[in-house]
Amino acid sequence: MNSDAVLLLETVNFAAEKHRNQRRKDPEATPYINHPIGVARIISHEGGVTNIEVLQAALLHDTVEDTDTSFAELEAKFGPIVARIVQEVTDDKSLSKQDRKRQQVEHAAHCSRQAKVVKLADKLYNLRDLNRCTPSGWTAERVQEYFVWASEVVKGLRGTNYALEERLEELFRQRGVQL
């Protein structure tokens, strides 16, 4: 087996162990790991990006934000490039939710291209998930607000990956959200 394949298995296993007790917010409580795997798959399959560090960062992108994982741990295990991409897409949990959401809009344009690819795929996955089913406790208004906010973030990510941006634009169009 080639070394990239071995590395991806090591990475997806690490993410699965970290997210082992987490579930998505959908009524079926889907295992959380479906999300990072799906984000990495969007990047390779739809975005045509096969860069190993980007795919690893996609698999790991919510480990620091949502589990006990530290950046030092990611750097020691997966190296500085992967750790830096994850850092770029990680919200500062010490901020209020409102400030975190605002920071994403402000920071999007200043991310590296690698981080922008992960962010585009993360938003694409989550918007498709919202179209598939509504998270428990979310109103239709909250769903629509997420689309509007996501479009503000995606504005700062444009010019990065045409295929992913086209698919996002179509989802915004369907919701009557102007990009």
Ligand SMILES: Nc1nc2c(ncn2[C@@H]2O[C@H](COP(=O)(O)OP(=O)(O)O)[C@@H](OP(=O)(O)OP(=O)(O)O)[C@H]2O)c(=O)[nH]1
């Ligand atoms: N659509 C959807 N999202 C779910 C579901 N379960 C968990 N999530 C996660 O919820 C986050 C979006 O919900 P919010 O209420 O906006 O954010 P919060 O988790 O910080 O409270 C996303 O986090 P994230 O990936 O870190 O992205 P981001 O939107 O915070 O950048 C998404 O992955 C689900 O069933 N459907």
Ligand SMILES: [Mn+2]
């Ligand atoms: Mn995510």
